Amino acid sequence: MDLHGVTSVLRPRARDELAGLDGHDGLLAGGTSLMSDPNPSLRRLVDLTALDWPDLVIDDDGLEIGATCTIERLITAAYPAHWRAAPLFEQSAHTLLASYKIWHTATVGGNICLGLPAGAMISMCSALDAELLVWHADGSDSVHSTAEIVTGNAQTSLATGDVLRSIRFPAAALVQRTALRKASYAHLGRSGAVVIARRTPTGVVVSVTAATRRPYVLEVASTDPAVIARQVLAAIPADGFHTDAHGTAPWRVSVTEYLVGDAVAEVTS
Ligand SMILES: Cc1cc2nc3c(=O)[nH]c(=O)nc-3n(C[C@H](O)[C@H](O)[C@H](O)COP(=O)(O)OP(=O)(O)OC[C@H]3O[C@@H](n4cnc5c(N)ncnc54)[C@H](O)[C@@H]3O)c2cc1C
Known part of the structure; x- marks a missing residue:
């Protein structure tokens, strides 16, 4: 246009x-x-x-993604073999309605800054404890979690002149097992709910996106899928689930409970 x-x-x-x-x-x-x-x-x-930011910087501390890195570049790069979470990058891209033609151009930062519930890069960042570096107009910087940046349906905490510079995944999260589940009305349709579970030494981190207006991330000190599903649902306020053309709130509550149990069962088996 x-x-x-x-x-x-x-x-x-x-x-x-x-x-x-x-x-x-x-x-x-x-x-x-x-x-x-x-x-x-x-x-x-x-x-x-x-600005020619480096797309991907891999070091002992983890992975830094330049905000202008395309989704295609993210999912086609080679990563250390012990990063068990790396397949999550491509799995997340596949939850987009957008296909590979859009991945070629669309950036990781653009997806986050748009703040859509179905923002797959938002799901991925939430699940992997991402630290988002923001450049402010006055020359200062700040670092935020994904949930601090994406605050509602197409709403972010970014002020005029703020630029998302990069996204850092800590190595501690990248070495852990993850499982992603998506529900949508149509097989390849826009996500109605996306759940990602990540196994930690003390339990499971669960991120819920698409079903909700903003990301919700919870760490539960349990490995029981039913217990974790109940705790995750209890942590999300009833008005956190939303209704639009891609799902009603009651449907989203139901599928989220099911997807949490299923994803947790995979990472704890
Ligand atoms: C067919 C199709 C299907 C799509 N499906 C989905 C989907 O399923 N889920 C979804 O979330 N989106 C979807 N999109 C929307 C969009 O393509 C993606 O969100 C994409 O990742 C946006 O990235 P971009 O680099 O093109 O962003 P742009 O279009 O360049 O920017 C998007 C917004 O973010 C701002 N912005 C971009 N980068 C920064 C930055 N570094 N700092 C601050 N602000 C910034 C821009 O000013 C703009 O407001 C779809 C689009 C199409 C055409």
Whole structure:
């Protein structure tokens, strides 16, 4: 789509060129969402890909993903064999309605910043204890959990001028077993519920997304699927589940309970 109000494009090469961003600036990553709406308030595009951030940095402490890394690059890279959670990257991509053609362009950061309940990169980041580094307009930085950034249905805590710079997964989470489950009305349809379980030394971490307006992450000191399913549901307020064309709230509650039990059974077996 043409963005009719846009009259200029900034291709910043360094952080200081991001100073002074305002509400008329559209932060452009892959553009698969930004270009699909009229966005009449936008006057300028700021092409974040010009900053040339490294896509993936692997070190002993874990994995750092540049926010502009495409989903395709994330899921096709080689990772250390002992990172048992690495298959989760591709499994998460497959929960998107978007197919491989979109993965080629869509970025990990763009998916998070859009804040959709069906944001698969949000599910993945929630489940792997991601630390999200945000650059603020005043030159300061801050680091947040996924749930601190994605606060509601298409809502984030990012302020005007904030730029998501990177996502870091700690090695401790990457070496643990994970299992992902998705429910949707149609086989390849938009996610109605996504549950990811991760086995820790003391129990299981469960993340619930898509069923809820924002991510919910809970660590339960148990390995009993039924106990964990009950505790996860008890931790999510009734109005946390939402109703839209991809599922009613009561259906989402039911399938979430089932998916939690099923995912936990896999990582604890
Ligand atoms: C056919 C199709 C199917 C889709 N299916 C899904 C789906 O199932 N689930 C889903 O969640 N989305 C879906 N999308 C929407 C979108 O493609 C994805 O969310 C994608 O990951 C967005 O990434 P992007 O890099 O293209 O973001 P862009 O379109 O470039 O940006 C998206 C938003 O995030 C902001 N932004 C981007 N990067 C940053 C950053 N680093 N810092 C701050 N703000 C930033 C932009 O300003 C914009 O507001 C679909 C799109 C299409 C066309």
